[in-house]
Structures are given as structure tokens and as C-alpha cells.
Amino acid sequence: MMDKAVEPILEIENLNISFFVRAGEIPAVMDFSCKVMPGETMGLVGESGCGKSTVALGIMRDMGNRGKIVGGKIKFKGRDMGEMSDEELRDIRGSKIAMIYQEPMASLNPAMKIGKQLMEVPLIHEQVSEQEAYDRSLAMLHSVKLPDPARIMDAYPHQISGGQQQRIVIAMALLSKPDLLLLDEPTTALDVTVEAGIVELVKELGRETGTSMLFISHNLGLILETCDRITVMYSGEAVETGTVHEVFDQMRHPYTQGLFNSIPLPGADKNSRPLISIRGQLPLPMERPHGCNFGPRCDHYVESICNAHAVPMNEVSGQPDHRSRCMRIKDIDWEAEPERRLVEDPAAPGDVVLDIRDLKKYYDVAANKIFGGGDTRTVKANETVSFQARESETVAIVGESGCGKSTLAKVLLGLETATSGSVELRGKDIGDTEVNDRTKKTVASVQMVFQNPFDTLNPSHTVGSQIIRTLEKFGIGETTTDRTNRMLELLDLVKLPRAFADRMPRQLSGGQKQRIGVARAFAGQPQVVVADEPVSALDVSVQAAVTELLMDIQREAKTTMLFISHDLSVVRYIADRVVVMYLGHIVEQGTTDQIFSPPYHPYTEALLSAIPIADTSVQKKHIVLDGDIPSALNPPSGCPFQTRCPRKSMVEGTLCETDVPPVRDLSNGHQVKCHLAQSVLDAMEPVIVLGEKPATATSKTAKPKAVKAPAKKTKAPAKKLTAVEKAVPLSSARSRATVKKATPKAATRAKAKAATPAKAKSTAAAPKKDNAPPKMRKPTKPDDLKMISGVGPKIEGILNGLGVYKFEQIAKWKKAERAWVDDHLSFKGRIDREDWVKQAKALAKGR
């Protein structure tokens, strides 16, 4: 694939990054290695807290005063960045390596015109003339496809939309013609159709300029679309790396497999092929298990193999670029179809529960609040919204930000009242009744699950008391004991231990909080539950579990669920019927099958093509929408979608610009609001085609290998040697026993490493030597001191240098020794080594 002679742009070798806090050392990245070749895009994927952003910050050498690179090398174009002076680093940052962050507004200076900010880059890094800088900036704005660049040069960041802001940030990053571009979740804050545009742009620019990229994301689909190679990270370690096709089609790590099983790919079905969640949750950095970090959550875990010692990156046989941090690559049957919990009795939709007819919600925005003068403008948040939802049915409401789906939810819940039209709950109109005027029963029967798990529970009250209060308001239970019992039952229902009742929300993880949110919504046997993107803020491995839980409870209780989302892959998986909204209008509605197969509304078509899908066998039609969603304050005339519609030219005359399209029934309730002629609709092709899983994937990659075989063979031994060498510092840190097997060169290196802290000790500790903890000679089987939280590879090295190898030694430390150690480690601030001693006692006893 690539010429090995070419020097990589970025080479990271066994990188270890730790953060030093009051409790001690917290390793954030451990033994991370990767290479980025010229013109290549490397994807870094993982859940929150896995250390992927720390790697990027490590490359920029910008980790604040607490973070420190404690081991390994980062080589940029063959030069070790650790040896560069601050001045050289400053010069490289922003000119040779540029970074693009998640939040565009946070990367732009709000008080400075965009043109000036852009011009700064060539002015500072290349000292060009003002005119030259202006011309270059303008040209760059052209190439990031911004409309009217001259006007934008003269605008302030807040005057343009989020998508445009991100384009500006990209332009700024590219202005310095960097060799390496770091993109840290560059599209997470954007809408799907805008995201698609940015991704397209990034790919195109990568092709044109040949810039290497490191693309950090939690979204596997996005990685598939943008990257050549991928590294999957879990809990501070890279667990699998290889080309995108190798990893996606022949994953060789249980975590990667678990991730793919927990995201709704086309073909997943809530009844016949449900998602499989990864059990448990991400270990905290100070509570990582011994051996394989993924061990406790892994289905293939084998005692004394997986937890024997730290797992190195092992090569997957037959694929030289593909490596996995799994002990059992050869033992696991990777093709085995995992066991799924099939649903035998899918609930059939019953009577109509919710009937919304011609609902309109307008807001008046007065120009002047105090005196009421000025012109009043109207925001049309919902325009003639009509749909029905039946018992035990899941209706998905799909749309991007500003489409009016949240307003719709507010009207249903009674937080707002409808301007006109009706909302009937089992025949009773509730559209005009505020929540405070509704009966207890009505309030209890329309409930909501909120999006942000960190915001859904009041941080000041215990979990139990919040549920009890809900029961109180719904008039459930006579006495406090009744309600407490009911609350505990609800905790059982959402599969949380009863002890959680006394916890404060901050002690719960995101997924657990969301479960409490579900329990609260289902407390009063609701008829309708509005779920507003209930899993979008959760980590991928937790999402599946919460989704399944939500569906289970819904099926049991025969509740109607309105599932608000912008993610069509989740919608396809969970929904029975789909309502697509755009700028307050329902542009299309129908059953899930009707929506996901042609004919489409042009907006649905674009939305479908914009969703990144993490499946190599899927063929997608490529539709990228121009521009951004218009403001609801100033909607376009006629069809709301006409400003961005790719099929507008297919309608004769100016019909789209003058008339709002009528609602047309295509077949059995499949409604579309569009002017397109029936013939055009009929001629539409499906956007997503599910191809055969390329069984030839192996042979495809195998073939070029066969051709190149002679060249490879000569390289292979050399490569293996480096692999062994690379593994050495790691194993020397983890278990001394393996050092002896290593090459002599590595062994001396390891010794030297151990010797330096010892030397440092002898000078620093000379005056107070009497308090130093008792030493011992290195035993044949030293304990893994890193199992004590607060001890990372670096501190372990220092401790070993002090002759401390066993838990028992630490367990015996008295106050004087603890103080001495604190002093010796010379941390800033006050630290308690007491905790280490306690842990060491427990660990020593536990064996």
C-alpha cells in the first residue's frame, strides 16, 4: 500500500502520558504507538476518557502544568519533539502542525474580525506583507467553499453560522500549509447535514494538499468515511490498529467487536437482531484492572491468561499492519455470531393514543421588552403539524436543530400551549392546557426522558428523593413508606442496585443517570413518553444498553414513545413510524420502511446520505446540501426546504418559491410535503444500498500481499526485532521478569532507567536517610505497584529505585516513612500516602 522507505510524518513510540494530581499519578495514555504517513489520514476512535484527546495534546506538547509525558517518543518528521527547544516547538505549532477543535466558536476570537484572524497566520509564521496575507486568506476562504468570502473576511465570528465557523477554523489551520493536521471531533457540535459538508471538505482538502491528518472521533461511521487507517483506544491504551478495512471487516479485539455490536448498523432490528451492549462501564483511570484493561467487560476473558500481565500489541497473523492488544487473538472465533436476546412477542400497535391535528406554535419576539414598542416578529416553530401515535408504538421525530421538534415536545408536555390546532390524548384535548392546569393523571401520562444525563437530575438532591417527589406529585402511594417501596421497585425496573437511592447524582455515571431519568419518566405509568435524544450524549458502549432498557420497559408497559432524534441509524433501529421535520414543517412521514426506501422527500434523501455508517459493505449515494438551515425568524417563502433543495430545478417555474407544497399521500399513510412530480418521485433510487459483506475482503488484502511477498519477507525479521524492542520498556515497567529475555541493549536501557531515580534519591535523600522506607533486593516476582491507584509507571520506577517492590513493604510504612516518600516524590501540594498504605495492605492480603 505504501512505500516503506518514505519517512512517516508523525511517529509515536510507546507514548506514556500521566497527569499528576493530589492523589498521585494518573496515567492517561499508556504505551501508545502509531505512525502517520505523508498524505495519510489516521483515525483515532474511542469513548470519552479513553485518552484520545490527550494523545493530540501530547503531540502539541500542550498538557497544562499537571500533564507530563513520562515515557516514549513523539517524532515529527523523524525528529524527536522531546529534544526540541520551546522556540522550535512554538514554531512548529500552528505552522507545521495545526489543530482543529470541537467547538468552532471557542477557537475563534469573538472580538476580532475573521479576516484579521486569518491574516495573522501568514503574518506571524511567514512574515509576508499585509496585502499578500489578505490575498492568501481570501483564496483560502474560496477553497473552503464559503459563499462571498470578501464579506466574511469583514465579519465577526458570531455573525456567521456554526458550520461556516468550522470552515473558517479549517481555513485558518490550512493557511500555514501544515504537514500534519489534528482534528479533535471537528464535527460533533454540528448538525448532520452540515457535518456531511465539513467531512466532504476535509477529505477533499486532504486529497488536494496531501496533508497528513489525525482524525479523532467517537463516531465509527465518520472514521470509515474519512480515514485510511484507524487506531481504536480503550482506557488509555490503543487496543487495535490497522487499515480501516482490516479493522472494520476483520476486527481482532473484543472491544472493537463490542463497539460494532452496540451501534445500530443497517440490518440491525429491534426484534430479530437487537443490539448487544458491552456490560459494565469504563474503569476509572485509577481503578484499571490488572492485565487486560478490557478484561472485566470481555466475554472471552480467561483467568490467568488475560490478567496475568499487561498485554502487548500483538500482530494479527497475515496482516502486517494490523495489530491488536489481545492475548487470545488466535483462540477466539471472531466470526462467531454473538448470542442475541431475541424478542419473541413484539408488541403490536393498538389504538390511537396521541392525535395531533394542524398544530401550530408561534412565538412573538418583541423588539423592545420594557416599553413593548418596536416591531414584533413571529417565530413559526411549528406549522400545521399533524400525526398520530398508537399504543406501544415508537414514533421517531427526526430533524436537525431548529426544526421545531423540541417545541413540539414542549406543547405535548404542557410547558407551552398551542397557538392553534389540537393535541388529543385518548380523545381529550390537552394542547391548550398548561402543565399546572392539567390533572395529576394527565401530567403523569405524558412524561419525558431528557437528552443530557448530566443535567437531567438535580445535583443537590439524592436520586431516591427525586423519584419519590415525582411519585408524590403524581399522587402515587399513600404514605412515605409506600412511595419508598415504589421507588425501589422503579430502581429494579431500570436495573440499578437499590443502594443507589441514597446516592447523589454526581456519584453516578452518565448511563446510570439516564436510567434514573427513565425510571422517573415511567414512574406514573405514562401513556406517552417523549424521549429527546436519550442516548446521544452517552458513550457508544453504554448507548445500546440504555436503548434496550427503554424499549423493554416500553414494550412491557405498552407505552407510546415519541423518539426525538437527528440520528437516522438509531431511528431506523428503534422506530415503527418516522416523522421528518424541517423548519417547523413535517416534510415526510410514514412507516420506517416507507421512509428508508424511495420515494423520498429531498430533505430525507439528503439526511439519509449524510449519516455516516460504520459498515464497509454499505454503498451510499452522495448528497451534500449547500448552506445552513435558515433561521426560523426569517423562513424562506414557499417550501421551507427550497433554499437548499438539490431537486428544486426539477420543479417547473417558481412554484417552490411561492407556494407551500401540499401534503400528498403516496401510499398507506406515507405522506410527503413536496412539489416534485410523481414521475420524479418514482424514479428515485435508494440512498443506502446494503451490499454483500465482502467475503473477499481477506483475499483482496491478501492478493497484493502475495505479489509483494518477496519484498516483504526481507523486511519481516527486521520489523519483528523492533517490535520486541518496543515491547521492552513496557514490560520492564510492568514485570521485571521479562526483562531478562529482552535484547541486551534494551536491558541496559531499562537498567539505566531504574538507576537514574536511584541516583537522584541518594543526593536528595541524604539528610533524612533514617526515615527512608526499608529496602529489599529485587525479588524474582515483584508486585505490580501500579495496581495502587496513584502509582503510574513513573512513580513505580522511582519506588523500584528505592528498593520497594512488594505491597507488603508499602503496607508497613509508618508516618515518618510516608512523609519521607512524599518529600522524595516532591509533589506540589499536600498528599497523603496513607491511602497507598491502605491499598497496599488490601492488595497484600488479597493475594
Next chain:
Amino acid sequence: MERLGGFEIFAQIMGQFLPVWIGLIVILAASFYFRRNLGLYGKLFDSPIGMVGLVLVLFWVLTAIFADQIATFDALDQLSGMKNKKPGWPVRDQEGLHYLLGGDNLARDVFSRMVYGSREVLIIAPAATLFAFMVGITLGLPAGFRGGRTDTILTFVANLVLAFPVILLFFLLVTPEIRADGEVYQLWGGQQWVASVPNIMALVLFLFPIIFFVVLWVSRYSTQPGKLAIFMAITLLIGGWAYIGLVFNADPFGVLYMDPNLLNIFVSVVFVNSPTVFRIVRGVTVDIKTRDYVAAAQTRGERPWYIMLWEILPNARGPLIVDFCLRIGYTTILLGTLGFFGLGVSPESPNWGQTINEGRKLLSLYPHLALPPALALMSLVLGLNLLADGLREESLKD
């Protein structure tokens, strides 16, 4: 008898503060031992700045509590021959007794007056701040939560009060003419109440704590009538009793009583402090009301006051606690300033501000008159500021 030397004075003062040292050690040791269960207060022990602040504040609080044991003389005792005497001067005719920090121009003991002065300051300042908070919270929550016209009007009024020069306002409020001017109402038992401006203000401002607690209980326990009745009864009894005693000066038991002079000062301090508290509460409320848990409360049918007091207020406590500490500091200075202008409480009161003012006149001749209360005031305000800093710092960490 000999005058005491510098070291002896120091040693004796330290000895006099013995109850304070014991108290400090007990409190700090206990809090340090249980610090993991004490929430934000416990976390304070991780911040050196906060610790210094806490020790300073605790020192003066304990001094106020044990003032009777610490002070060597009464605050108003005048002993012959002790006028303007230097620190450590022996008391005539009384073996072994000294004016540790000298005597003032009326031959009173400066040290004892400083000790008793802490009582004046530490009762009025926190109490006035607390009342200001009740007013600010009760008005700030609805302004921030409801927005619209309520917000516009309340904010306008608050700005109006803030725009008025504080000292001028005080001069106005404590002017004898204004204090005596107004219709006279006959109360029970031959008591009288004058409808003067400060009195009417007291009538209004002192109502806020009662309103605050009544709303607090009603919003929370309306679903549990039994509990509600108990809480309401307690609030109304204590609140009503305090209200009658403090506002009308007509406590039937004769226990609660506020000097008219003090009442004026108190009311004025509450009046000028509450708009600032109002603005803080309003700002925090505007921020918190957008949270999902507020929406969740609304969707389960909670009334606005429940949401304000039980969902929003507890989460606004961080900035409010910090501001409370700072505000006690401001109020202490304000009381000192008032005393300095002769607007304080009764003229012979050992209040620090007033003592500084009296000492000022003789500063060049006898610096020992003004220095002790000045240092006391400084250290208390410094302590409160450091405490607030520490609390703010620690509340941001988690």
C-alpha cells in the same frame, strides 16, 4: 507597681484568649477528623488560604462568645488615673491587674473594649447580611425565573437603590427628624409605634424572612398536610414573635428587643445590601432555569415556587455562600464606617468603628487607642475574604 513590658503584655493577652485557643483546637481537630463527611466545609481543609481565613473568622467568633471570660474589665468601667495610659499600665489599688492595651480618653480598658466590640460586630453584621439575603433571594428568584415584566420592574427598583449614594442614604435614615416624623399608633399595653420611614422599612423588610420560610414549606409539603402544619406552626410562632419584638418593640415576654438606634442601622444595612444580593440571585437563576432538571420538574407539574426554592436555590448555593462571607466583611466595614461618622449605635458602645473614630482624634499622641480595634476589624475582614476565596476555590473543584 511596675508597668508591663512588651513581652509580658503579649503573654498576658495570649493567656486571656485561652478559651478561644481551646475552642479553636477542639473545633479544628473535630472538623479535620470528620472532614470527609462535611461537604464543602470539609474541603476547606485542603486549601491553605481558606484555612487561614477560617482560623481568623473562628478566632473572632469565639472571642465574641467568650467575651465575658476574656475581657479583663467591663467595657464601660472607668477607673481613676487610667486616662490615656500606655499599654500594660497597672491599675491603681488593684494588685496584679493591668490595662493590657492601655486606657482610652475616658479611662476605660482598650483591650476589654476591643473584645466586647467583637460581639457588637459579629451579631449585627451576620444578622443584617442574613436578612439582606432573605430579601434578595425572595425577590431575585421570581425575577430571574419568570423574567418579563416582573424582572424588568424588580431590576429597575434594585438599580434605583444601588444608584443612590450609600452614605447619604444613611444620613437620611438616621436623621432625628426622619426618625420621629410620622403618625403615632397606639399598640397594646400602652406601647406606641411611630410610622417613620425607618420603622416602615423595618415593617416591610422583616416580613421577608417569614414570607421566605412560609413559601419554602408550602411549596415543598403541600402534598403532606401533616408535616406542613408542623413546619408552618413553628415558622409562624417564632417568626411572628420575633417580628412583634423587633419591629414594634412590643414583645409580650419582653425578651426580644432592639434598640431604636440599632434598628435604624440594621434596617439601613439590609436595605442597601439586598439589591446586590438580588442581582446575584437573579443572574444565577437565569442560568440554572435552562437546565433539564428544571424542565423535568415542570413536566411533573411542580409549581413555580417549588422549582425556584427547591430545584434552583440549592444549586445556586456556591456563589451565594461565597458572597455571604464577602458581604459580612463589607457590612463589618460599613458598620465601622457608620460608627466613624458617628452614625453607629449608642455613643458609648465598644463597636470597633466608633472606637477607631474616637481614637483618631488622639492618634498622634496616643496611637494605642485606635490601633487595636483597627487591627481587629482588619483581621476579621481579611479572614472573611480569605474564607470566601477558599470556599470559592474549593467549590470549583470536584
